[in-house]
Amino acid sequence: MSGPLSGKVAFISGGSRGIGRANALTLAGAGADVAIPYYNSHEEAESVCEEIRGMGRKSMPVQADISNSKTVDEALEEFETEFDRVDLVVSNAALRGLKPATDMTLKHFPNREHLLEEYKTRTPLGPTLVPEQVADAIYLLCLPESAMITGPTLFVDGGYAISG
Amino acid sequence: MSEKNNINSDGGAPDGLAGKNAIVTGGSRGIGRAIVERLAGSGMDVTFTYLGNEEAANKVVSENPDLSITAVKVxxxxSEAVNAFIESVYDRVGTIDVLVNNAGVIRDNLLPMLEDEDLETVFxxxxxxxxxFCRAAVPFMMSKRSGSIINISSVSAExxxxxxxxxSASKGAINSFTKSLAVEVGRRKIRVNAVAPGVIETEMSKDVRDLAGDEIISNIVLKRYGLPSxxxxxxxxxxxxxxxxVTGQILSVDGGFKM
Structure with missing residues (x-):
């Protein structure tokens, strides 16, 4: 089975959970092979890779602390045992300890209630963001036809940023 | 929103466009024609408008016999002609799911040389x-609580x-219009965005490419012009x-334009 990303190899940091996971599955669904660097979510990473292999693509998890260039080099060496190229790099991993705004407590944000209310009332499309919606925007940027898109920041925010 | 692992007809992520209806303004040539063919190729029924070039408009239809494409002179x-056109499309196909405002003209000249007609035609x-087109189409989208409007802006806006x-003033106005309308109709689940092309290989940009090609290319990070596709x-x-x-966004497709 072929797709627009057949023959491409993607390297998706933080691909074991959340947006990264949705992104890994979307790109694999479009034909890409996927390597997933993870920090400490070994089981989740292995489970995503298994799902991708079930789709007939190559996929492997590689352990790395992306804040440490030495372990990234080691991860790339491991990556090279399976793959001879990389076409798509998605730097998705975020600082551990970040939480969805809805899971934060007053400890994280003294004005949380206020911020949540503002997000709800201000966002034109409403507070309904899910990981797949971000993954779909990344998918656009991975397509061969998007070759002339370079530089801009594509907001997937329901219009929050332009509405204040 | 796509469901994971659900594959589209071209093997990519599902776009949900098959069977829906689109209107594209200025669809007989250049970027507009490529948009018509891309949306129709995704299984949409596409009605496009043209103004001057009937021969080119008919070609878009005749050269795509397997796609659902209709050309209408508007x-x-x-504004009255536009209202009548939008109503006629709605009566024929039943919904207006996507509106692409692509029609545009260029009348470049140094400011002191610009005639009134050059201002009027462009604005x-x-x-x-x-x-x-938006004023006529939005009520149909509102009643369905669904719709996507895409305005073609330009790198010249910024x-x-x-x-x-x-x-550039007309394209800057498109960017501002896009953001305000996005806020106005977002609660009705209508999205409004713009695409800002850089220099694209079309008839419309031929003069500027002939005149200042080297200078333009030197300012494009990827060192080439874009394609309508x-x-x-x-x-x-x-x-x-x-x-x-995604709403209220201006998506640049310009190969990275430097100042």
């Missing part, structure tokens, strides 16, 4: 036309260019379910 500057076509005061791809994304949470 002057976007005439009436490039921005008043967008008001007319970057200054000699001889482009009228054109590359703009059509960005429009396709914004039309589709893949951009379900």
């Amino acid at each position: 002057d976007g500057r005439d 009436k076509t490039n921005i008043e036309g967008v008001f007319h 970057k200054g260019g000699r001889g482009q005061t009228n054109y 590359e703009i059509a791809n960005a429009v396709w994304f914004l039309a589709s379910d893949l951009s379900a949470y």
Whole structure:
């Protein structure tokens, strides 16, 4: 089975959970092979890779602390045992300890209630963001036809940023 | 929004466009034609408008016998004609799911040389036309609580260019219009975005490419002009379910333009 990303190899940091996971599955669904660097979510990473292999693509998890260039080099060496190229790099991993705004407590944000209310009332499309919606925007940027898109920041925010 | 592992007909992520209806203004040539073919190729029924070139418009239909494409002559500057056109499309196909405001003209000249007609033609076509088509189509989208509007802007909206005061002002207006309408209709689940092409290989940009090609290329990070199909791809994304949470955005497709 072929797709627009057949023959491409993607390297998706933080691909074991959340947006990264949705992104890994979307790109694999479009034909890409996927390597997933993870920090400490070994089981989740292995489970995503298994799902991708079930789709007939190559996929492997590689352990790395992306804040440490030495372990990234080691991860790339491991990556090279399976793959001879990389076409798509998605730097998705975020600082551990970040939480969805809805899971934060007053400890994280003294004005949380206020911020949540503002997000709800201000966002034109409403507070309904899910990981797949971000993954779909990344998918656009991975397509061969998007070759002339370079530089801009594509907001997937329901219009929050332009509405204040 | 796509369901994971659900594969589209071309093997890519599902775009949810098959069986839906689109209107594209200025679809007979260049970027507009590529947009018509991209959306129709995704299984949409596409009605496009043209103004001057009937032969080119008929070609778009005749050269795509397997796609659902209709050409209608409409002057976007005439609001009554636009209202009648939108109603006739709605009566024929039943919904207006996607509106692409692509029609635009260029009348470049240094400011002291610009005639009244150069101002009027550019503003009436490039921005008043967008008001007319959106005003006529939005009520149909509101009643369905669904719709996507894509306006074709330009890199000129943000970057200054000699001889482009009228054109860049009209495109800057499109960007502002896009953001305000996005806020106005977002609660009705209608999304409004723009695509801002850089220099694309079309008839319309031929003069400026002939005149200042080397200077232009030296300012493009990727060192080449864009293709109409590359703009059509960005429009396709914004039309589709893949951009379900994207609104009020100006998506540049310009190969990275430097000041």
